[in-house]
Amino acid sequence: MKAPLSWLREFVDVELTADRLAERLTLLGMEVRGIEEHGVDWQNVVVGELLTVERHPNADRLSLATVTIGTGEPLTIVCGATNIVPGQRVPVALPGAVLPGGRRIERTEKMGVLSNGMLCSGDELRLTGDGDGILILDSRSPLGAQLADLYGDVVFDIDVKPNRGDALSIIGLAREISAITGSPLRMPDVEIAEVGTPVADRLSVAVEDPALCPRFVGRWVSGLTVAPSPDAIQMRLLAAGVRPISNVVDASNYVMLELGKPIHTFDAAAIRGGHVAVRRARAGERLTTLDHVDRDLDQDTLLIADEHGPLAIAGVMGGAASEVSDATTEVVVESAIFDPISIRRTAFHYALRSEASLRFEKGQEFRLARVGADRTAQLLAAWAGGRIAPGRIDTSPDEPVPERVAFRPERVTRLLGLVLEPDAQVDLLARVGISAAPAPGPAAKVTIPVAGGTRPLSTTVPAIDALIATVPTWRRDIAVEADIIEEVARVSGYDRIPTTLPSTPSPAFRVSPLGLRDTVRSSLAGMGLHEIVTHALISRQHVETWTWTDPTIPADGEEPQAGAVISVTNPLSADHAFLRQELVGGLVSAIALNRRRGQDDLALFEIGKGYGRRADRAHEWWRLGVALAGSFDVAAWNRPRRAADLHDAKGILEALCSLLGFASPTYEQLSSERTLHPGRAARVRAKGPDGGLAVSGVLGEIHPSTAAAWDDRVGGAILLEVSVRGLSGGAPAVPRATSPRRFPTVERDLAIVATDGMTSAALAAVIRDHAGQLLLSVNVFDVYAGAPLADGERSLAFRLVFGAEERTLADDEVEAAIASIMAAIVTAGARVRT
Amino acid sequence: MNFADLARELDALRAGTIDAIAGAPDTAALQALEVDALGKKGALTAILRGIGGLPPEDRPRVGAVANTVRTAIESALAVRRTSLGDVELAARLARETVDVTLPGRPIRRGSLHPSIEAMTEIARIFEQFGFVVHESPEIEDDLTNFQMLNIPPDHPARDLWDTLYVDVPDRLLRTHTSPGQIRVMQAMKPPIRALLPGRCFRYESVDASHGFEFFQVEGLMVDEGTTLADLKGLLDQFAQAMFGSGKRTRFRPGYYPFTEPSVAFDVECLVCGGPGCPACGRSGWMTILGAGMVHPVVLQYGGLDPERYQGFAFGMGPERISMLKHGISDLRLFMENDVRFLESFR
Structure with missing residues (x-):
């Protein structure tokens, strides 16, 4: 959420510097990801006053203006805009100025007249959305002042977490600042002058599915003149990252940012029959949405509809037919509460997630439906000359009272490890609007909500041990005791949490599943191999090339390669749509990549998993893969290159077996693996100290045809893939000592x-x-x-x-x-x- | 033959042999001279054969002279032998001289992958604090990956974990190692100090700091009195062990549905050390992990009574740790497997 400091200041005083405020917000859990200095890119743009405006002598469409910036000779500037008259104060980009986007302004000749700079539009400064006319500044703007000093702003980019929908708004963030500084919050005054025919005589609304739309508030505003919003409003919206469109559309966006309440405005002329229904779509219904896409409506989709059919997808996107246009004079303001899950599903279904749907998904304060409707109507009256019809449509005017959450101050201390007296906890909670007090009246017992959601749990304690927190209606995230504890910790500051080390008992010893893997890894690295990590997600071609013809019998205690290849049902790309069943393909691909980059001599290994599906179950198995290519000896002036062959791989395997306490491996000719050279491949096995199967797998030279089909650069590569006992979680065998023989051999x-x-x-x-x-x-x-x-x-x-x-x-x-x-x-x- | 003759012959032998020793070119010639003069069939023996013709009273006198001659020759031999030995050794050493500036015979050196190595290092550090390593499946179910972690279907927090689904009924590729918390709690009784490293998957486009396959290490500690302060102390120790002692750390509120309170844990920027630079987004801090006190809903799904047990969990990305520690700027390097990158870690 982008929050301009100037906008925040409308609701709360801020004395802190921007950097300090950002740090404090971050420490309160409102992480400031960035601080943007809005206007820092208007270099050398100053306030000037137009002295004369005349026709350019050589061009009908251009004007010749003289401008004073308070000092020096008046400047002559050529200008294409038609909205300027003498006496206006305007932004002047002096020669040498740099505008947003890096545009440089120089003294240039335009149609035979020297222009000493440029008069700027709001769009050129990214201050407003108007690119046609020159931005007319307040007549009190001081001559010669740098525009950045007048309109510059600091914009915080704040990462509002999914549980804090209430803080996806300027007011919500101002509340957090108020909790930091103690400055009181100033809420906007919503005063409405109502005239004309009451809304109830113009429109009726029926919610057919109250579970999906718990509240619908409507306002009727007529007599509108659609036009650009006041410059100050456009500036504010742009700073917050929203492009101004028109006063009517801007009003709803403004309310969404200010209050966090998404608003939709319908052109009232497009609503037929004076009746609106909030209902699910019916079979075969279609709607052309604002983005001019004609959509088939799913029957789970909640609609705003009139007697002729759909007007909008509720909470997600309006319909093109009822869109506010330049000709609009009357609107219906919709400020509703929708079911978060339904909105989320619908937005995903149509791939139409927006700032509005995001806020609905997080749940909305019930009260906001009313406040948002009134605030929008007020802004429409102020910015577009609208007349607000008396009354509201309101399908559920009863607003809930604040929730009460009982908690144990002793639990706060016990969970945090920070000693905080109950009074101190009460004070901290008060700063975020939570009032906490002892249970009223003669209650002997209080019920503490310990857990909620899908596994609720509560406990009953003596009233003397508990406080009752009254939670403001906008804090929909606070429901159980732990939520209160977090608020106490958050407002107190995590820096006050002491730093201790656990003093609870240690668990029993357990062999690390990484033990044997680590031994294998460090030994292979010691033998000169590089450990690699390749993707488990692979392409269809990879599956078809590399899957073993004849799966390896697993070593004792290891999982077999089992079942069908698993595919990803929503893959990111065809290159990563399946789960691998082997390791050699990734190793060979790594050889190809390195050889493409000029590295010819390669010795690589990976310890990783294969995956398979048998019936409705998934299986995972650990394997070790090795690939050698090019010279295995490191060539130097005193040692020639020597191409790695089968025997290098065997040497590695034999050393590994010895290291792990296994018998030396045995080899058996293997001619049936598609990917391996039929005359240069072997099945390998090694026994453990107990005679069980400790290593099992295959090794061989890549089949020339496989190499040719996969990548020419990998020809001659030596591959090894084995199941190793203990790879899935075991320790290396403990060696038995051998005494030297006393008698000669x-x-x-x-x-x-x-x-x-x-x-x-x-x-x-x-x-x-x-x-x-x-x-x-x-x-x-x-x-x-x-x-x-x-x-x-x-x-x-x-x-x-x-x-x-x-x-x-x-x-x-x-x-x-x-x-x-x-x-x-x-x-x-x-x-x-x- | 009388005594005087014999004495003269002996003196001549001494003088002649000593001259010859002085002129001997090498130790072999010296050896020949020794045999000729002092050997069993040598000149000295031959001269002394004449002793039998002398009167008995002269014989001891000849013996005495012969002994001085023998001693003189032996001493001359020893002196010459030493000097010739030195010369010959010097010649041999000169002959055997090599160009010692040539590089050595290279030994193959492999390397350990930085993702796995970071996981191993993380495990080693926490093992010092009594944590034991567990592993849990990479192909998970929605229940364990989400619902038991207090993330019901259609929860907005699911946006934090875009998910890859597979064609096995009700299975997905785990988006984090956190489901391991549930599996460990269901399998063990407190005291629990568990570390869960492993591969995770997300539906995420690849860029310099995101990948669709990556590793995570989850930590879980649950007992009757485990506090947020314990978490803070432990993570501080971890940061010192991983990044060097004296590093400042910061504990601040975060958000995860499965912890309450939740924590984000920062360490001072390893590039600028605090004042702020582009690497840390000018904040002076780098976030290295997320953590928090295990949510009571999660404890219950793990089969533990939240009124009795409490604890914390944390999760971190070994690649991120490795990037910070080794100054790696692009996550994509980890799965590319260019050996020139891997060779940095040998």
């Missing part, structure tokens, strides 16, 4: 020639199965293909380590194991190189 190397299709893992399994109890480890240390081996043959060199816990091995024990292994190798179809 024996190493033997075996070079095994494997034929096509025989994998390293299979050979290692044969070795393990036939080595007996003494084999401690088996590892590949060399792989060779080429002469003298036949095509399709590979030599895999394994290093076997044997040992025993309590003795040195005898040679023949090892030889026996080797012999048994060699026999098994031959049986398996391979041979041992000698």
Whole structure:
């Protein structure tokens, strides 16, 4: 809400500087988001008096004016406006002046005559809406005075919270200032001179749905002359961010800003039959609204209608047919209370949310319907010469009395941790118009409203422990004890709340669900990978490209990838319309983005969720994704580039498994994942210390066709996605210590020639199965293909380590194991190189 | 052969060997000289073989002379060996000299994402105050995300949380971590000190300070005597821990339907330190989080009796904290994943 200081001052005295007032308002909960110095952009625009106005010698449409600004020679200025006569005081932009929007005024020749500046219209100064005529200033304006000093203003941009609809008004904000400074509030005088035929003889109003329109107040004003509003009014509206239109329209906008009461004015000539109904739309009804859109009306829409049909969508937008025009002489002023929820739904339904609907949505003080109607009629009389018909239409003239909310002063202290005596609380509440006093009469018990809304709760306490707060009718936000407590705290000032640390007991220990994730994150970062965060919301193309053909079996205790892809029913854009089920797509996209920007060597990971729908339930699961592209070694003068391959990803995974206390992962050829190279992909698994599944997933090189279709730059990328036990919330396993062996171990190397299709893992399994109890480890240390081996043959060199816990091995024990292994190798179809 | 002859031969051996030692070019030559003169088959041994032809009374005298000769040669060898060793070591060191100004062999360095890292840091700080981390679902229902937080359908405050809905019946993408308050209260009994970090979603256009996906950290503390003053003290400690000690903080009224009273919490502008600058909108303050005392309606939905229990909740955006702390001007950098940005955090 934009609040000009000059307007606020109409209702409350302000001694504070603008900055200080802004700070105090903020500390009271009326956050000032900005302070705009209105008029600070009129540089070198001064008050001048017109001495002569003549026709320009060379141009019929231009005038030649001489102007004095009080000092120096009179200035000759060429002017295009026709509303000027000698003796008027006008704004003069001197050469060098800068106008709003950065427009510079210079001494220029216009049709053969030198013009020493410019006479300004209200629009050029953004002071009024009039762009045709020169702004005629008050004749008492001092000659030569800077216009900024006369009309400059300070405008506060205040973030009024949704619960304080009452403060979406100049008066509401003036009330808050009054609470700060203690200066009394001056309410506007609403005095009305009524003449002519009573409104009751001209119009009748029937509310058919009182739940949606609890009160409708109408006034009839005739004899109007539609014209621009007085300049001072236009200036004020513009400062508050509302464009002036005409005196009649401006009057309703003015009342909305001043009182917070949205008003609608109908051209009375457009209302037929002298009868208006407030009712829901009927099937098939249509209305062309003020924005000239012909709308199908929904049957939940509340209408203002006459006997021929809809006139306006109640509280949201008027109809074009009954709009006030230049020809309008008679209007009906509507000042109604509508159901906030109905207005909110209707405004959303037609995408017509406005300053007016916003105020209705927040709920309106019942009394304002009457005050707003009278104030509008008064302004129409003053600004447009209107005659106000006697009486009001009022469908519900009984105005409610202020609500009473009982509260316990002891609870205020208990909740705030600030000791405040009951008397002090009463004084603080008085500053926002809340009077608090002990329960009257002999009441022994008082009911305290503890909670309201959809879970009301109350408690009964001895009257001696409670005070009864009488809440002003405009404070619709105060209903329960906690609301009173907040008022006490707010007016007292949050700076007075002490600073203490909790002295209540601590909760029991609980393993942080971030524990294992943090270990994984810091380890991967230590291995040289960058952690990234990609969008969970993705495009259809992303879903179709990256969804796994064959979902991973989850690690123990982790959620499976389950069910259908979830789509967003109101997406922001097609790029973000679905929830992801995998992490690799986002990683690949990050590689593409970085490569577009010249970064070729990338090692990235993300820990994130996938989402799916099974029947009517949503599922979420945690995964770890890794993507490598370009050189994994950091190239330098002493180290060449080396393209990352499958084995780099495995190395990362193996290190991670070791770190988490899991067994080394095993790999199994995987040829069926669409997005992965069929010859360069593996299913990976690792067991936990208990033998359960601890890591499960896939790794591989991106399929060349997938890369080509997604982004050429990502070819060759290595991808890994795994489910890791504990990722959804667990701690890393506690390692078991291993004592160094006291007896020497024996190493033997075996070079095994494997034929096509025989994998390293299979050979290692044969070795393990036939080595007996003494084999401690088996590892590949060399792989060779080429002469003298036949095509399709590979030599895999394994290093076997044997040992025993309590003795040195005898040679023949090892030889026996080797012999048994060699026999098994031959049986398996391979041979041992000698 | 008499004593005088032998003595002369020994003296000649001493003089000749010492001369040769002085002229030896390297330690290998020195070694050869030592063997030739003093070795088992060397000159000294050969000379002493003649001792048998001497009268018994002369033999000890020859032995004495031979010992002085041996000592003299050994000492000359030692002196020469040391000086030659120094020369050779110097030559080797000169040969082994490298250009030490060349840069080192680089080690791969990764980084931790600033959103997640800020969440982790927030968690670490509050864990010092006895808070424990919980998580709650990202796909929520309207009841928990809104209604139980005292935001009924069609409440005007819903404008504060524009929502993305999904094709699962009655489900939406949580707009904040606050529904976690309900889930924690329903699952635990006081004393509760819970921290709930996680991803949130809003129907919001992207700009330098807004995104449709972002993270939040919710805090909740409920017990029999938890006060607004406790909240103020705790948040003040948090600000000092996060942004450095001595930072001024400000507690002012805010608005959330699920807290009453509600609080906005500011820390002094980290750019200007107070006088006001463009970064803080000339106010000298930067808002870092919202908070308040848990609304009695919310306590009841959490299964707690508001007449017995009271407490506070707070919520903050780790990206905002990170932006303030690290001088990041644009929220969009967080989900763009340009490694040149990420490398700032290693």
